[in-house]
Amino acid sequence: MSRFGVLVVGPAGCGKSTFCAALISHIANTKRSCLYVNLDPAATDFEYEPAVDIKDLITLEDAMEEMGLGPNGGLMACFEFVQATPRPGLPVASTDSSPPFRFLMENLDWLDHSLDDVGEDTLVIFDCPGQIELYTHVPILPNLAKHLTGHLQFSLAASYLLESTFVIDKSKFFAGTLSAMSAMIMLEIPHINIMSKMDLVKGQFSKRELKRFLDPDPGIILSDVHKETNPKFHKLNECVVGLIDDFSMVQFLQLESQNEDSVQGILSYIDDCVGWSEVQEPQIKDEPDMDYEEPIED
Ligand SMILES: Nc1nc2c(ncn2[C@@H]2O[C@H](COP(=O)(O)OP(=O)(O)OP(=O)(O)O)[C@@H](O)[C@H]2O)c(=O)[nH]1
Ligand SMILES: [Mg+2]
Numbered sequence: 001m002s003r004f005g006v007l008v009v010g011p012a013g014c015g016k017s018t019f020c021a022a023l024i025s026h027i028a029n030t031k032r033s034c035l036y037v038n039l040d041p042a043a044t045d046f047e048y049e050p051a052v053d054i055k056d057l058i059t060l061e062d063a064m065e066e067m068g069l070g071p072n073g074g075l076m077a078c079f080e081f082v083q084a085t086p087r088p089g090l091p092v093a094s095t096d097s098s099p100p101f102r103f104l105m106e107n108l109d110w111l112d113h114s115l116d117d118v119g120e121d122t123l124v125i126f127d128c129p130g131q132i133e134l135y136t137h138v139p140i141l142p143n144l145a146k147h148l149t150g151h152l153q154f155s156l157a158a159s160y161l162l163e164s165t166f167v168i169d170k171s172k173f174f175a176g177t178l179s180a181m182s183a184m185i186m187l188e189i190p191h192i193n194i195m196s197k198m199d200l201v202k203g204q205f206s207k208r209e210l211k212r213f214l215d216p217d218p219g220i221i222l223s224d225v226h227k228e229t230n231p232k233f234h235k236l237n238e239c240v241v242g243l244i245d246d247f248s249m250v251q252f253l254q255l256e257s258q259n260e261d262s263v264q265g266i267l268s269y270i271d272d273c274v275g276w277s278e279v280q281e282p283q284i285k286d287e288p289d290m291d292y293e294e295p296i297e298d
Helices: 016-029 060-067 071-079 108-114 140-149 170-187 207-214 218-228 231-246 260-274 276-286
Strands: 003-009 033-038 122-127 154-163 191-196
Touching: 003 016, 003 140, 003 170, 003 260, 016 033, 016 122, 016 154, 016 260, 060 071, 071 140, 108 140, 140 154, 140 170, 154 170, 154 260, 170 191, 170 218, 170 231, 191 260, 218 231, 260 276
Parallel strands: 003 122, 003 154, 033 122, 154 191
Antiparallel strands: none
């Protein structure tokens, strides 16, 4: 049996949880089924209560308090045990051998059990933390993706959100695209780039101008970036642009989370990436087609 899922990833505050809520609401309106999984141990306010929540295993406060870590190290530690290094003058972290919480990657049977009943008619939406190290630098979410696609037989896609205001600056655009590319290479699953919060820039730019960012010619953007940077970095700019161009990574779908047509458009791409329709269509065909009319023969 196939299972279908989408990892919603991207930098902090880019609109991941809002997009998840918009997807859930749209899926409910279209009488489809989905399951919301929160993988952010720091998340508190939800528009839709998650069916599966990492906070049932561990919270950010647990990791910070018990292991003597700051918020960023603590968030990484929620996924995998890290040995905290005591620093002079700071309180020593607890060495309790059985802490009152469990690390996700060492307790994947909890996730397996939580997703046991998911059928092929349900899209599982994984709302991920905004700490991009988890999928661009260290293999924590890539290992989780491997577990989902391997052990749990998920057909899984990643939707990588970048905020429109962030991307509109060309240097930031390259930095954002490189981080999206790094996630794509690390996760090794079908990947969709999404420019989120498009409503924030639509009034400021014409459709033609926006297209330059959504489906840009890296060569044209390169000449603009050259104007803004010290000539000694031009060669580096060219290499970065060449790399992005080679991976055909510079295309973004537009997202306005409050606009249902926009959410539907992105969901169609996700469906295509995970092969949703291929599995659902035979079921639809099995139902009696009331509107079907026999062709009239002469
Ligand atoms: N204008 C506008 N604001 C949005 C949109 N999507 C999200 N936001 C706002 O952006 C802020 C952050 O949104 P979240 O959905 O919490 O972002 P996130 O990526 O889940 O954040 P972290 O989980 O902290 O990384 C909130 O104030 C949202 O209301 C959008 O499409 N348009
Ligand atoms: Mg969030």
